[in-house]
Amino acid sequence: MEMSKEKELLKRISELVKQNKSLQEQVRTLSDENEKLFLKNEKNKNLLAKLRVTDEDKKSSLEGASKHLKFKMATVLFADIQ
Known part of the structure; x- marks a missing residue:
């Protein structure tokens, strides 16, 4: 029974290591992006x-x-108002 628990723990640790590597790669990719x-x-x-x-x-x-405003020509009207 102890052996099976140890194997299960080792299997779980192995899965966690794989998951950790995958997550690290995702973090690297996201950091680069x-x-x-x-x-x-x-x-x-x-x-x-x-x-x-x-x-x-x-x-x-x-x-x-x-x-x-600057004009080139102007018209002037002279009127003699009485």
Whole structure:
């Protein structure tokens, strides 16, 4: 009876070792995927920041242009009101 319990325990330990190895591999895979996604997220944040800066530059240049209008020609009307 003792031998069968020992065999069962050894079998259970063996199964747990296999399960542990499988879980470690899954953790490694998920960690790698997480790192890739983190780097991709950082890259996208940097691109978005660059786009915002260029968009703000465009807006400020448009605002500057709309504040100062320059005309090539003007029409003047002189009226003698008495």
